[in-house]
Amino acid sequence: MPEIIEITVYRLDELSDAAKETARAWYREGGFDYDWYDAVYEDFQRIAEILGIRLKARPVRLFGGGTRQEPCIWFRGFGSQGDGACYEGHWDYTKGAAKRIREYAPQDDALHRIADALQTIQRRNFYQLRAEASHRGHYYHEYCMAISVERDSPTWQDMTADAEELVIEALRDLARWLYRQLEREYDYLSSDEAVDETIIGNGYTFTEVGRRFG
Known part of the structure; x- marks a missing residue:
């Protein structure tokens, strides 16, 4: 019964x-168990575009069949060794990036420093630098980004001695910035x-x- x-x-x-x-x-x-980070990703895509980074895309399967393209952004967090964020993309000079990033994020000093660093090293190399960032390994942090830098000079002129190091560090700083935004959003949503x-x-x-x- x-x-x-x-x-x-x-x-x-x-x-x-x-x-x-x-x-x-x-x-x-x-x-x-939902894409709580979507707003952070959208903000990052806009910031990357302003800085002259064209993010790579990857196909993602949909439940109903077919695929959609999503930006190559990854992260793992929070609070464990190896946590972080990374991305894949192509970077080259974009005129006015330092000014535009200040208009978009006027209070974000970290983004201002990244934009200034990229602009300064481009100026020293007559705005001919470009770079590619690719993910490698099984983790997702800034040091999982393999970053190649070259100078597209019509006269085959080498890049300045500090160019590669400074570009790599600036692009990795951007990955660190992204991770901090994700962590801040997660902390808020779990408060x-x-x-x-x-x-x-x-x-x-x-x-x-x-x-x-x-």
């Missing part, structure tokens, strides 16, 4: 502090405030001890 069992369920704001922590832990464990807002907005209910009910 089937039995009817009655149970009292609670909204998040009706739980004790300890039960709220249990409810939040439940959400954090499975609540990030008590954001988690509570999501739980309440979705109408989740819990048992008295904070276990998910419905």
Whole structure:
């Protein structure tokens, strides 16, 4: 014979502090199975474009069949050895990048420094430098980027002695910047405030001890 069992369920704001922590832990464990980083990626694509970086793309299979192109950006985080972010792309000189990055992100000194560094080394090489960044290995951080630098000189003139090192460091600095933005976004989305807002907005209910009910 089937039995009817009655149970009292609670909204998040009706739980004790300890039960709220249990409810939040439940959400954090499975609540990030979506592309929560999309906004950061979109921002990074715009910044890369301003700096003169054409990100490579890769095909990604869709559930309904077919594929779509996604930028070659990867990351792994947070808090473990080997965590970081990287990307693949082609870089060359883009006029006005330092000015445009300040217009786009006026408060971001790190991006200003990266744009200035790239512009300075281009100037020393008559704006003829270009580079390619490719991912290598099984990890995703700035040192997993193999970066080749060359000078496209019509007279076969060599690049300045410091050019390769400075370009590589600037492009890796950009990968570090990207990782910091991803970490900041994740920290916000997993904060008590954001988690509570999501739980309440979705109408989740819990048992008295904070276990998910419905």
